[in-house]
Amino acid sequence: xxxxxxxxxxxxxxxxxxxxxxxxxxxxxxxxxxxxMVQEELTSAIQLLEGEFRNAGCGLAPSKPTVVNADTSSITxxxxxxxxxxxxxxxxxxxxxxxxxxxxxxxxxxxxxxRINSGSPMAVGVLTILQFRYFTVSGEEIExxxxxxxxxxxxxxxxxxxxxxxxxxxxxxxxxxxxxSMWQQTRLSSRNSNR
Amino acid sequence: xxxxxxxxxxVGFGILLLSLGVNLNNDxxxxxxxxxxxxxxxxxxxxxxxxxxxxxxLVYSDSSWRGPITKAFGQGTFTVGIVDNGVGLTMNSVxxxxxxxxxxxxxxxxxxxxxxxxxxxxxxxxxxFEGNTFWVTGDTVWGRMHSNGNxxxxxxxxxxxxxxxxxxxxxxxxxxxxxxxxxxxGYESGIAPITFPVxxxxxxxxxxxxxxxxxxxIWIQLDATGRAYISTSSxxxxxxxxxxxDPSFNGAIASSGRVNVQGVLNGKLTIGSATDVRVTGDLxxxxxxxxxxxxxxxxxxxxxxxxxxxxxxNLDACVFALTGSFSAEGTVNGPxxxxxxxxxxxxxxxxxxxxxxxxxxxxxDNNFRPPFYPGYYRKTFKVQSWWENYRVLSMN
Numbered sequence: 001x002x003x004x005x006x007x008x009x010x011x012x013x014x015x016x017x018x019x020x021x022x023x024x025x026x027x028x029x030x031x032x033x034x035x036x037m038v039q040e041e042l043t044s045a046i047q048l049l050e051g052e053f054r055n056a057g058c059g060l061a062p063s064k065p066t067v068v069n070a071d072t073s074s075i076t077x078x079x080x081x082x083x084x085x086x087x088x089x090x091x092x093x094x095x096x097x098x099x100x101x102x103x104x105x106x107x108x109x110x111x112x113x114x115r116i117n118s119g120s121p122m123a124v125g126v127l128t129i130l131q132f133r134y135f136t137v138s139g140e141e142i143e144x145x146x147x148x149x150x151x152x153x154x155x156x157x158x159x160x161x162x163x164x165x166x167x168x169x170x171x172x173x174x175x176x177x178x179x180x181s182m183w184q185q186t187r188l189s190s191r192n193s194n195r
Numbered sequence: 196x197x198x199x200x201x202x203x204x205x206v207g208f209g210i211l212l213l214s215l216g217v218n219l220n221n222d223x224x225x226x227x228x229x230x231x232x233x234x235x236x237x238x239x240x241x242x243x244x245x246x247x248x249x250x251x252x253l254v255y256s257d258s259s260w261r262g263p264i265t266k267a268f269g270q271g272t273f274t275v276g277i278v279d280n281g282v283g284l285t286m287n288s289v290x291x292x293x294x295x296x297x298x299x300x301x302x303x304x305x306x307x308x309x310x311x312x313x314x315x316x317x318x319x320x321x322x323x324f325e326g327n328t329f330w331v332t333g334d335t336v337w338g339r340m341h342s343n344g345n346x347x348x349x350x351x352x353x354x355x356x357x358x359x360x361x362x363x364x365x366x367x368x369x370x371x372x373x374x375x376x377x378x379x380x381g382y383e384s385g386i387a388p389i390t391f392p393v394x395x396x397x398x399x400x401x402x403x404x405x406x407x408x409x410x411x412x413i414w415i416q417l418d419a420t421g422r423a424y425i426s427t428s429s430x431x432x433x434x435x436x437x438x439x440x441d442p443s444f445n446g447a448i449a450s451s452g453r454v455n456v457q458g459v460l461n462g463k464l465t466i467g468s469a470t471d472v473r474v475t476g477d478l479x480x481x482x483x484x485x486x487x488x489x490x491x492x493x494x495x496x497x498x499x500x501x502x503x504x505x506x507x508x509n510l511d512a513c514v515f516a517l518t519g520s521f522s523a524e525g526t527v528n529g530p531x532x533x534x535x536x537x538x539x540x541x542x543x544x545x546x547x548x549x550x551x552x553x554x555x556x557x558x559x560d561n562n563f564r565p566p567f568y569p570g571y572y573r574k575t576f577k578v579q580s581w582w583e584n585y586r587v588l589s590m591n
Binding site: 032 | 218369370377378379381
């Protein structure tokens with residue numbers, strides 16, 4: 001009889017341990033997976049932004065300003081996207097409202113929109129922070145929004161982007177946290193601005 | 196009983212850890228795969244950029260080079276060459292990068308302008324030699340600026356257009372020492388010199404055939420109605436007059452002697468002299484959106500020490516002094532307001548009690564220049580556009 005009682009007690013303890021271990025393992029796995037998904041999402045958005053900004057000013061006369069609108073969380077610039085020698089395209093990047101992502105548990109995420117010429121904005125990523133800072137050739141920061149007469153002075157752009165998991169991870173205490181990734185490019189500059 | 200429970204527990208933990216291990220292993224594998232894909236695509240891209248840089252170096256050392264050449268580098272190769280597309284030249288650098296199971300290609304396309312005659316009016320300010328004159332705090336150049344010599348700086352002059360020199364800045368590094376210059380559009384040193392023409396034959400030839408050419412010192416009075424009156428003595432009666440706006444007039448007036456000029460221009464005109472051009476009073480445009488004046492001298496363009504200039508000078512013109520300077524005779528006591536472009540062999544002394552020197556922005560168009568105005572050829576191709584492909588990785 002004592003053997004059975006001891007067995008049940010040890011068995012119960014071990015079972016509880018196993019359940020806890022299962023929960024922790026699941027939580028860790030979910031966190032790792034969410035972090036990776038966030039990083040992948042961020043990388044894709046950044047590759048697009050970085051790739052297109054490298055071609056900013058392509059096909060434009062040197063006397064024409066490349067950036068036509070520059071604000072803290074939006075930018076519009078000109079460039080020949082496909083390098084075909086056609087007229088320059090107008091490319092805009094801006095973030096939408098958190099209401100656009102109201103279906104996700106994360107209250108801070110918002111879509112990153114990209115618009116080409118007068119086309120409809122297309123969501124190309126989900127971010128929580130998109131911040132631009134603008135600098136002259138001598139490294140002086142230009143205040144945002146950049147006044148029209150100072151747009152031609154923009155030579156370097158610093159881009160800071162944060163992305164958080166839309167879904168979040170439940171912790172043991174019942175709280176939800178959102179794995180996040182931060183990316184910052186401090187010297188984003190187009191070769192076409194050096195002509 | 197205990198043995199059975201222990202067995203169940205062991206098996207349970209085993210299954211749990213196995214599942215966890217498989218999942219973590221999948222994530223780790225995926226992370227490594229992503230990293231490898233990113234690294235490979237970056238290497239392929241940088242390979243194409245390297246090819247473009249090599250191509251640039253080759254074409255700058257020999258402008259007749261067209262390639263193509265192929266170079267192996269690491270796990271890949273790049274092929275770079277130049278094609279003539281009629282209106283310009285295009286250099287293509289294409290990389291080929293072999294990765295497990297596939298091949299990546301990236302492209303960098305660089306567009307060059309063909310070597311063509313550029314107008315000196317593209318510069319707000321240009322000199323062959325700056326002499327020992329310093330750009331100081333308060334000096335401002337609105338537009339592009341170039342010197343084939345050293346540019347001396349002491350203080351915080353402001354250059355709104357790109358400032359270039361074929362030699363160097365003095366002190367060499369802006370932002371250090373007394374060189375606190377503000378370059379709003381950047382600067383570059385050590386670029387290929389821009390060669391001045393040997394003569395001003397174009398304007399003299401234009402004046403001889405289709406324009407008006409004189410064989411002695413002349414005085415020109417421009418009138419807002421579009422007429423130009425030519426005298427052979429100061430204040431003397433006109434010996435000739437012409438309508439600048441007449442379509443049969445090619446826009447060139449010149450003399451083998453000194454040319455004195457003042458008045459209001461209505462139309463497009465270039466005044467040339469085989470010696471000096473002398474501005475004897477205010478010389479302005481009737482309409483700054485339509486009129487255009489070139490003053491081209493074999494030697495100097497002077498602001499005359501005249502009664503009309505005693506209280507200051509207003510000058511709207513593109514000034515070109517081939518072997519001399521743009522300077523003042525004596526002292527101009529009033530303010531000096533200039534609108535146009537200045538190109539001179541050696542930098543002349545500053546004039547006026549205060550100076551406002553503004554670039555005529557219409558001149559940024561190479562085709563908008565005074566008739567027969569001198570031009571130059573670049574020894575190197577000018578990069579007009581730089582395009583790189585990019586890929587957005589589809590990650591698993």
